Amino acid sequence: MTEMNIAIAGAGGRMGRILIEAVQNADDARLAGALDRAGSEQADAAAFLGKPAGVAVESDFGKGLADAQYLIDFTRPEATIEHLKYCAEHGIKLVIGTTGFDDAGKAAIAEAAKKTAIVFSPNFSVGVNVTMKLLEQAAKALSTGYDIEIIEAHHRFKVDAPSGTALKMGEVIADALGRDLKEHGVFAREGVTGERDPSSIGFATIRGGDIVGDHTVLFAGIGERIEISHKSSSRVTYAHGAIRACRFLADKPTGLFDMYDVLGLKDQ
Ligand SMILES: NC(=O)C1=CN([C@@H]2O[C@H](COP(=O)(O)OP(=O)(O)OC[C@H]3O[C@@H](n4cnc5c(N)ncnc54)[C@H](OP(=O)(O)O)[C@@H]3O)[C@@H](O)[C@H]2O)C=CC1
Numbered sequence: 548m549t550e551m552n553i554a555i556a557g558a559g560g561r562m563g564r565i566l567i568e569a570v571q572n573a574d575d576a577r578l579a580g581a582l583d584r585a586g587s588e589q590a591d592a593a594a595f596l597g598k599p600a601g602v603a604v605e606s607d608f609g610k611g612l613a614d615a616q617y618l619i620d621f622t623r624p625e626a627t628i629e630h631l632k633y634c635a636e637h638g639i640k641l642v643i644g645t646t647g648f649d650d651a652g653k654a655a656i657a658e659a660a661k662k663t664a665i666v667f668s669p670n671f672s673v674g675v676n677v678t679m680k681l682l683e684q685a686a687k688a689l690s691t692g693y694d695i696e697i698i699e700a701h702h703r704f705k706v707d708a709p710s711g712t713a714l715k716m717g718e719v720i721a722d723a724l725g726r727d728l729k730e731h732g733v734f735a736r737e738g739v740t741g742e743r744d745p746s747s748i749g750f751a752t753i754r755g756g757d758i759v760g761d762h763t764v765l766f767a768g769i770g771e772r773i774e775i776s777h778k779s780s781s782r783v784t785y786a787h788g789a790i791r792a793c794r795f796l797a798d799k800p801t802g803l804f805d806m807y808d809v810l811g812l813k814d815q
């Protein structure tokens with residue numbers, strides 16, 4: 548078995564810590580580096596587990612990524628863009644879970660994928676990606692007479708809204724219906740809004756407490772409604788998905804992939 552040398556960005560974050568633990572527990576992976584913001588350097592990235600890894604948390608990319616073949620990045624768009632430049636130049640493969648990119652950020656990821664291999668997905672859980680497939684089918688079957696609303700709930704610390712997953716669900720549904728989400732997405736309602744445009748795809752965001760991540764898509768007709776929901780109860784599923792994405796990238800020199808590619812869901 549070839550061992551993957553994986554570095555973790557945002558090492559002190561909610562996902563960073565879960566990822567470090569998951570890499571430490573994987574038989575085919577080694578924690579090869581850890582990055583965090585300047586001022587957040589640590590002598591050992593796994594000290595919080597009570598099992599030191601012999602890997603420091605660095606803010607200098609040269610030091611933090613010296614031994615890395617892969618970087619798993621769940622941080623913020625501005626950090627990911629910096630990591631992306633370094634990884635593209637140094638042939639380090641990237642698994643990007645960060646959400647909240649604008650169009651320029653997404654274009655930068657696509658450009659970097661010409662130089663290194665990247666899996667980019669707003670949600671690395673198997674369940675969410677299977678849910679996306681169900682949504683594709685439901686949207687096609689319920690294309691007229693059903694109003695589509697996407698409701699997401701996350702913890703109080705989340706900084707972007709709607710979630711990357713909710714936006715992706717909106718894109719999947721819009722594509723299935725031949726609509727453009729930029730034109731049909733409705734992200735806020737207040738005051739006298741007028742009646743609902745039947746072609747709109749609505750979004751509602753809830754933030755509170757420690758909710759890991761809930762997504763529900765409502766197809767509301769006259770006389771009935773269908774709800775397709777996914778609820779995360781642990782961040783470990785995201786971490787396992789990200790490590791699975793590293794395995795998928797092992798034989799890919801360049802290219803931009805998503806979790807449908809990793810899970811073999813693209814043509815299903
Ligand atoms: N794709 C998926 O499956 C999932 C995606 N996510 C996404 O992952 C991202 C991180 O989530 P979460 O772990 O909860 O967030 P946290 O805020 O807990 O962690 C983010 C980490 O990145 C660091 N960071 C932030 N900005 C910078 C910067 N400019 N330079 C260097 N380091 C930086 C933070 O440092 P500091 O604390 O000092 O700011 C922190 O260590 C979010 O975009 C979230 O939506 C989350 C779960 C699953």
Ligand SMILES: O=C(O)C1=N[C@H](C(=O)O)C[C@H](O)C1
Nearest residue numbers: 646669670705710711712760
């Ligand atoms: O910030 C989070 O926590 C999560 N973010 C991702 C998103 O924005 O879709 C994925 C998951 O829902 C958790």
